[in-house]
Amino acid sequence: MAATPETVRKFIALGADFAVESGAGDSAAFSDDAFREAGASIGDAEAVVKDADIVIAIRAPELARLEGTRPGAMVAALFDPFQRRELVAAYASAGLEALSMEFMPRITRAQSMDVLSSQSNLAGYKAVIAAADTFGRAFPMMMTAAGTVQAARLFVMGVGVAGLQAIATGRRLGAQVSATDVRSATREQIESLGAKAVFVEDVAGIEGEGSGGYATEMSDEYKAAQAKLVSEHIAKQDIVITTALIPGRAAPRLITDQQIASMKPGSVIFDLAVVQGGNVEGSIADEVVERHGVTIMGFANTPAHLAADASALFARNHFNFLSAFWDEEAGRPVLDEEIGDAIRLTRGGEVVNDRLEGAA
Structure with missing residues (x-):
């Protein structure tokens, strides 16, 4: 849900009129009555977008659902612009101003606006919880009169926001946690959370962050060295969480079928990149796959499994x-260049974002 009763009240305090599609908050336990009490009007999709200056959504709606919005209206949502270029072009043709929330720059003043970070935090947490629920053993070491239960071994591949939360969650549950990343600067972050850093030592990785805080494509030499390191390490693990994504490209393949075969029967892999092709060979979104006695899983929308919190943070x-x-005189937001140019996909009938092919 892109709005909650809390944020509706705040928008109205700015001077905005707010309309919510009936039933839009049901999955996150926000009733129509709660939105009415907050001051919003409730109606069907056609009614709530009629004459709208601003439309906010989780995923960018198809144009058919926006019929009746005002020319030049802003639409702020997740557009998946690299994969949905036809939709972006359609927004341009319709004269709408498409604002891609996933293009929010990772700068200090935009941290509170960064939907990818807030949702990735939840995704990293949920991945570990879901894997723990599927795993047939306990996470922490347990000393009992009948003997000792050894702590589970958890390996996190990719140490962005989701990966760091996965490390922290695994540690809180009592697992022995290790993690790896192509960015050498993440070593300190891994160790600060009490996990073991596993890095390729003989081939240079990325010293700092890639573009926009993400990793970038690595050399073939590094990929080969990393594959060897992972093969040696992964055979000893009980749980593996993969989180690696490269904007605008298919997710990099981190775990092959041969590596899965080396793992202990009963182990679990959670692929957070499954929607973008997957880090794990054979992973399928929203399906539990068994290969060589190993369970492979991954949700198409992991934060949606924590709908109330995901909606509250997104809103x-x-x-x-x-x-x-917000400009009181204009009665709408007036974006500056730094953030506006970064997230704006279309304006004045054209695609205007330089990160997309064909942008002006």
């Missing part, structure tokens, strides 16, 4: 973004 990101640029 606050939207409010923090739009309210930061």
